[in-house]
Amino acid sequence: MMSKLLQSVALAASMMVATSAVQAQELKIGFVNSERVLREANLAKAAQIKLEAEFGKREKDLRDLEAKLRGAAEKLEKDAPTLSEAERGRRQRDLVEQDRDLQRRKREWQEDLTQRKNEELSAVVEKANKVIKQIFDNEKYDLILQDAIHFSxxxxxxxxxxxxxxAQK
Structure with a gap:
């Protein structure tokens, strides 16, 4: 009975020593706000400028085409009372066809833009992850988190x- 009591005391003492040792080793934890990196890093800003240059003309062309189509619709509405039924029907069909074409072109533009934006952002994320890994290794972090709800x-x-x-070129 006495030996069991001594074993229990010894076990409790060794657990306290182990707990103290774990507490003595502080964890080095870091947090990275990826949204902020994608917003503020020069690489991300350059990617945004590149996308604007690549897709800006198409966007302007689509806005111009939309304005032209709106003007044609207003003209048809204004001219409708004086037009023959056949002419009014023909113009309406033309407008519907032009609107379909415009919507298709807008969808294609949006899909192309989204695909290119994903490509550019993934390149930025890849480089940022390499930098994070470098900081992790150089500064001996135990854990680096991205995107936390709360952080100090x-x-x-x-x-x-x-x-x-x-700083990278």
């Missing part, structure tokens, strides 16, 4: 990631 500013390394990305 003392663990936020987002600025460090952005600065490192901006």
């Amino acid at each position: 500013p003392r663990v936020d390394i987002t600025k460090k990631v952005i600065d490192t990305l901006n």
